[in-house]
Amino acid sequence: MRIAVVGATGLVGRSMMEQLSDRPWLDGSLRLLASARSTGRVLPFRGEDLVVENAAEFDPSAVDLALFSAGGATSRELAPRFVEAGCWVIDNSSAWRMDPATALVVPEINAHALPNRPAVIANPNCSTIQIVMALAPLHQAFGLLQMHVATYQSVSGAGAAARRALLDQIDQRRPADLDAPLGEATGGVFARPIAFDAVPEIGPADADGFFQEETKVVQESRKILGLPDLQVTCLAVRVPSWNGHGAVVRAVFADRVDRDEAVRRLASFPGLVVADDPLGYATPSEVSGDGRVHVGRLRIDSGEPKALTMWVAADNLLKGAALNAVQIADVLAVRRAQR
Numbered sequence: 001m002r003i004a005v006v007g008a009t010g011l012v013g014r015s016m017m018e019q020l021s022d023r024p025w026l027d028g029s030l031r032l033l034a035s036a037r038s039t040g041r042v043l044p045f046r047g048e049d050l051v052v053e054n055a056a057e058f059d060p061s062a063v064d065l066a067l068f069s070a071g072g073a074t075s076r077e078l079a080p081r082f083v084e085a086g087c088w089v090i091d092n093s094s095a096w097r098m099d100p101a102t103a104l105v106v107p108e109i110n111a112h113a114l115p116n117r118p119a120v121i122a123n124p125n126c127s128t129i130q131i132v133m134a135l136a137p138l139h140q141a142f143g144l145l146q147m148h149v150a151t152y153q154s155v156s157g158a159g160a161a162a163r164r165a166l167l168d169q170i171d172q173r174r175p176a177d178l179d180a181p182l183g184e185a186t187g188g189v190f191a192r193p194i195a196f197d198a199v200p201e202i203g204p205a206d207a208d209g210f211f212q213e214e215t216k217v218v219q220e221s222r223k224i225l226g227l228p229d230l231q232v233t234c235l236a237v238r239v240p241s242w243n244g245h246g247a248v249v250r251a252v253f254a255d256r257v258d259r260d261e262a263v264r265r266l267a268s269f270p271g272l273v274v275a276d277d278p279l280g281y282a283t284p285s286e287v288s289g290d291g292r293v294h295v296g297r298l299r300i301d302s303g304e305p306k307a308l309t310m311w312v313a314a315d316n317l318l319k320g321a322a323l324n325a326v327q328i329a330d331v332l333a334v335r336r337a338q339r
């Protein structure tokens with residue numbers, strides 16, 4: 001397969017390139033695309049220097065599959081052009097996720113939703129992926145009815161500029177001594193300054209007071225799990241961690257939850273790691289660079305035997321974005337080889 005990465009200079013795009021570098025099915029060319037700002041930049045891939053091209057001027061018939069991570073506006077503008085030219089598109093933005101005609105895929109859960117001919121395939125929101133990964137095996141065992149989520153999302157979830165903003169704000173806000181107040185800073189790419197703080201605002205708010213990141217978790221979870229009536233609430237918080245998202249998930253099931261069975265189901269689900277020991281939980285930094293979703297702090301509610309609360313941590317750039325996208329490409333590559 002001839003592949004293009006659109007948004008190759010970004011955090012997700014570079015992570016995609018790392019994932020692609022060890023894929024045996026990628027034996028042909030890789031084309032790197034970004035905005036006009038980055039045209040001519042050189043990025044290494046498998047020991048070669050590849051030159052970044054302007055996505056707006058690229059001929060999509062030159063590739064069979066394009067991995068997009070260049071924001072919603074770029075996807076809306078360019079992805080249909082790629083599909084018309086016969087190219088598969090796996091898109092990391094939110095542009096197509098809730099389009100009824102577009103598959104929204106976490107391969108371990110709903111690879112069956114993948115289309116049979118070139119189309120846009122949507123990669124879900126980063127928090128949503130790790131949450132549904134932890135819930136899918138529990139749903140199979142106990143029947144999921146409700147979930148209540150609070151996310152703790154790292155700065156890398158907002159892209160390369162957000163990491164720079166955190167470092168700048170740490171310098172600006174650093175107190176003169178332990179009793180001094182924090183210095184002033186602007187939010188930069190965040191709603192409010194993130195250094196030494198936590199900001200419960202990700203994306204624009206709707207009329208009911210939900211922010212866009214929260215609505216994504218609600219709607220996308222229902223679509224991926226195939227549960228249109230699932231009751232979901234989410235409160236999304238940006239925290240000043242460097243990479244990796246955490247989520248507290250309280251799930252209510254139709255059946256009583258047997259804890260040992262829950263641990264067994266989680267442990268045998270592909271791509272999941274479960275810590276049975278209360279002290280065995282993983283932090284976002286600890287899971288950075290690990291493609292698996294880590295589940296810990298499992299508790300059955302004392303007054304509600306059908307409810308389970310857990311802590312879920314994953315690398316938002318890997319399973320939350322680049323790895324999930326490349327795993328979708330893995331499925332397409334296998335299908336192509338079987339034709």
Ligand SMILES: NC(=O)c1ccc[n+]([C@@H]2O[C@H](COP(=O)([O-])OP(=O)(O)OC[C@H]3O[C@@H](n4cnc5c(N)ncnc54)[C@H](OP(=O)(O)O)[C@@H]3O)[C@@H](O)[C@H]2O)c1
Binds near residue numbers: 034038069125157160
């Ligand atoms: N970060 C995450 O954890 C995460 C998780 C899931 C989904 N996503 C989604 O993935 C996408 C990229 O996120 P990121 O974190 O990698 O952001 P980023 O670090 O800011 O990178 C953005 C990339 O998009 C490119 N781009 C911007 N405008 C473009 C245009 N008009 N035409 C072509 N390329 C353009 C940039 O190229 P230049 O270098 O030329 O500006 C850069 O390569 C976003 O849609 C984001 O919502 C991110």
